Amino acid sequence: DVSGVDAKSSHQTHTFPGLINVSTFIPQIGALDSENFRDATAASVSGGFSTALVLPLGKEDKIADGASLEAARANAGSAHCNFTLSLCATHQNVASMTEELQSEAKSLFIPFGVGPSNLSLADIASHFAAWSCGKPIITNASGSDLASVLFLASLHGRSVHVTDVTKGDDLLLIALSKAKHVSVTCDVSIYSLFYTTKQFPEATCLPSAEDNAALWSNLGVIDVFGVGSTPYRLAVDLGKVASARSGLEEALPLLLTAVSDGRLTMDDIRVRMHDNPLLIFGLPDQSSSQVEVVIGRTSLFTRKSDIWSPLDKSGVTGFVHRVVLHGHTAFLDGVISAPHGREISSSSIV
Amino acid sequence: DVSGVDAKSSHQTHTFPGLINVSTFIPQIGALDSENFRDATAASVSGGFSTALVLPLGKEDKIADGASLEAARANAGSAHCNFTLSLCATHQNVASMTEELQSEAKSLFIPFGVGPSNLSLADIASHFAAWSCGKPIITNASGSDLASVLFLASLHGRSVHVTDVTKGDDLLLIALSKAKHVSVTCDVSIYSLFYTTKQFPEATCLPSAEDNAALWSNLGVIDVFGVGSTPYRLAVDLGKVASARSGLEEALPLLLTAVSDGRLTMDDIRVRMHDNPLLIFGLPDQSSSQVEVVIGRTSLFTRKSDIWSPLDKSGVTGFVHRVVLHGHTAFLDGVISAPHGREISSSSIV
Ligand SMILES: [Zn+2]
Ligand SMILES: [Zn+2]
Ligand SMILES: [Zn+2]
Ligand SMILES: [Zn+2]
Ligand SMILES: [Zn+2]
Ligand SMILES: [Zn+2]
Ligand SMILES: [Zn+2]
Ligand SMILES: [Zn+2]
Numbered sequence: 001d002v003s004g005v006d007a008k009s010s011h012q013t014h015t016f017p018g019l020i021n022v023s024t025f026i027p028q029i030g031a032l033d034s035e036n037f038r039d040a041t042a043a044s045v046s047g048g049f050s051t052a053l054v055l056p057l058g059k060e061d062k063i064a065d066g067a068s069l070e071a072a073r074a075n076a077g078s079a080h081c082n083f084t085l086s087l088c089a090t091h092q093n094v095a096s097m098t099e100e101l102q103s104e105a106k107s108l109f110i111p112f113g114v115g116p117s118n119l120s121l122a123d124i125a126s127h128f129a130a131w132s133c134g135k136p137i138i139t140n141a142s143g144s145d146l147a148s149v150l151f152l153a154s155l156h157g158r159s160v161h162v163t164d165v166t167k168g169d170d171l172l173l174i175a176l177s178k179a180k181h182v183s184v185t186c187d188v189s190i191y192s193l194f195y196t197t198k199q200f201p202e203a204t205c206l207p208s209a210e211d212n213a214a215l216w217s218n219l220g221v222i223d224v225f226g227v228g229s230t231p232y233r234l235a236v237d238l239g240k241v242a243s244a245r246s247g248l249e250e251a252l253p254l255l256l257t258a259v260s261d262g263r264l265t266m267d268d269i270r271v272r273m274h275d276n277p278l279l280i281f282g283l284p285d286q287s288s289s290q291v292e293v294v295i296g297r298t299s300l301f302t303r304k305s306d307i308w309s310p311l312d313k314s315g316v317t318g319f320v321h322r323v324v325l326h327g328h329t330a331f332l333d334g335v336i337s338a339p340h341g342r343e344i345s346s347s348s349i350v
Numbered sequence: 351d352v353s354g355v356d357a358k359s360s361h362q363t364h365t366f367p368g369l370i371n372v373s374t375f376i377p378q379i380g381a382l383d384s385e386n387f388r389d390a391t392a393a394s395v396s397g398g399f400s401t402a403l404v405l406p407l408g409k410e411d412k413i414a415d416g417a418s419l420e421a422a423r424a425n426a427g428s429a430h431c432n433f434t435l436s437l438c439a440t441h442q443n444v445a446s447m448t449e450e451l452q453s454e455a456k457s458l459f460i461p462f463g464v465g466p467s468n469l470s471l472a473d474i475a476s477h478f479a480a481w482s483c484g485k486p487i488i489t490n491a492s493g494s495d496l497a498s499v500l501f502l503a504s505l506h507g508r509s510v511h512v513t514d515v516t517k518g519d520d521l522l523l524i525a526l527s528k529a530k531h532v533s534v535t536c537d538v539s540i541y542s543l544f545y546t547t548k549q550f551p552e553a554t555c556l557p558s559a560e561d562n563a564a565l566w567s568n569l570g571v572i573d574v575f576g577v578g579s580t581p582y583r584l585a586v587d588l589g590k591v592a593s594a595r596s597g598l599e600e601a602l603p604l605l606l607t608a609v610s611d612g613r614l615t616m617d618d619i620r621v622r623m624h625d626n627p628l629l630i631f632g633l634p635d636q637s638s639s640q641v642e643v644v645i646g647r648t649s650l651f652t653r654k655s656d657i658w659s660p661l662d663k664s665g666v667t668g669f670v671h672r673v674v675l676h677g678h679t680a681f682l683d684g685v686i687s688a689p690h691g692r693e694i695s696s697s698s699i700v
Binding site for chain 2: 145
């Protein structure tokens, strides 16, 4: 019973440095006058993130050239947190990846399983050859596609970040690659740590219970916890209301509850949502950004929006109290301030 | 006009050391009392080969355990040339690859696109870990499957031989891998050098004209010329009579005609059918085996059997005159001697 647990627990506050969501999904990212960018960054700040690395893949659209990059940027005018934009590799666009275009983007995303025309090995090799050495390459490849990308990366002496790992086999391949000094890092979507196809058989985006167990037993191989598109896709798969906000406010309550349950430590969270994202993505550290959380007190999950959440009516034992973004309080006890996020796509410490 | 060409050409004889077909395909390899083994080795000797490395994949059956290895061996009693047997990796059989079983086989074959249950990355990794370091690993992987196998091989510090390369992209991946000191070698099936889907649109086993051109322009990347299953599959695709003999007697006439045409040299043939096969597969050199060929004289292609051949009614400018197998004349001017091939699966100079 909830109040019993509450009575027994000793809650406390804890301050993290500014947290980074390396896989921020924004549907219709380049649609004219879309409010998705504002919604996603507002939910990011409410969820405790000071920086959103935005995926260049929306629901039906993608950022793959200068025009779509400008379109996304036009929607980012009132961002509530700092953000970066990236470019998506396609079969056609390697020739258009000019130095100027690359300089405006944080990273190159090599997509799999999205749309009909998958990239050939030759396409991927061309992109590896063309993409600036100082800028990260990200992929959502799995199985033999993942092995292909890792092999081409190692042949080209490039590092790769694998996003949204959901399979134990993929994690083992990444572990083996790391052991052999292939330069690879990875993230899992936070929902993949807490939800499986056993709970949601209709879900196409979640790991099986067995794969979920493999993620937990190989936590040391997982460099980053992200939000990803999983929450949005889960809502769609279940026929629920999905939004650019989906999953962002659930991230820390889920993780902090796992800390309460003894499955994670606060350091696990800081390393995977601040330290490692900074290193992997070459982001400037923001010493004037921080997030204060409360843990150990059970309360009903609450958020600002009326979209569906798997946490609806659930008790959580951790929540975000305050977010400070470059010295300003951007979020406090459920109230969000006026937006003043800024683009940091071109900032790099690499 | 044939006699005109004949009148102009100055024919000559040339002696190769014993030639090796690294990809000898035998349909129904383990079927009770099958004559395919005898037919394939008779056609091999007639075709100029002193050694046949037999693929462990038949038409519907495969050699994947001790019982099927024994069954194939039982059919090999009257082999006309020396031969080796190999084992096929499956999803289930890694645990049964005992030292004893491995010692009886020449190599491990990792198949793709054969049958419904393809190997997972985890299966392949297990086989790499279990297979004896001194014995070759062969695969027919293509595309991202090929990249996967090469990546796992490089992670496990193993070399891999890629058989029956038909795509320019695969050859480029192999070239790139070689340049980065990944230990990989490859063969192309001789039919893939001379026939394309442009000539035979129904063929599923041949390269496109574009891929065929890529093979020719990257000849330096191709370590070995083999016969493979391509001739058999081509006959099947075209609804013609296919046999264990298919393609074996066509191999040298096709290659020697290309020498006549200035597209290949005799050294190209010797290196890719004797020197490199010996090195890659760790075979003992047979100094008492050799093949005498005639080149430069145009004649109608002839052979012993009445199966279909793409060379039927074609002029060729090279043919096999005599084959000497460990000191005996095994083939002379169209006449084959009594069989005395022997198994050399366990012989190794590695
Ligand atoms: Zn603390
Ligand atoms: Zn920091
Ligand atoms: Zn406070
Ligand atoms: Zn500010
Ligand atoms: Zn000569
Ligand atoms: Zn020799
Ligand atoms: Zn003679
Ligand atoms: Zn003899």
